[in-house]
């Protein structure tokens with residue numbers, strides 16, 4: 001081996017150089033993996049305790065990933081206003097408000113609403129009855145009553161966003177709620193009465 005080669009290409013320099021390259025590659029690979037792990041949705045399994053904010057109060061509840069919001073409301077918090085009429089939510093009877101939007105609690109997973117503001121029909125019956133249920137009473141907008149909490153919440157959520165809604169707008173918006181007793185006309189009258197300022201007496 002020539003002196004020049006020994007001087008410029010020693011074993012130590014060679015190993016040092018390849019070691020640095022390998023270390024850099026390893027570091028960038030682990031950084032890439034950490035970034036990918038951050039982007040992946042977190043898998044949560046088994047029973048766990050979470051906090052749900054319902055009607056302004058924070059509750060600790062035990063849920064599994066498959067537990068619906070409706071099950072938590074009815075069987076852990078004893079809020080039975082939302083009704084288990086249809087597991088696919090097609091009846092609208094389990095309607096509650098989550099962060100200002102109406103959703104069916106039967107099709108909403110409890111884990112999905114952790115940290116959100118959940119409002120049930122019970123919140124409309126404080127010391128003073130909310131104008132929506134009040135107008136439902138005044139306009140006889142229920143028979144068996146099974147669909148009524150869902151209708152009341154759906155009307156409340158819609159009028160919160162559209163306080164001057166017309167009868168047609170309300171009718172179109174309530175198409176996600178079904179009444180087997182056929183109280184639609186009275187429900188509509190009740191909702192229109194709220195827009196006109198009824199239910200505050």
Ligand code: FES
Pocket residue numbers: 141142143144145146147148178179180181182183
């Ligand atoms: S009042 Fe009976 S289902 Fe609507």
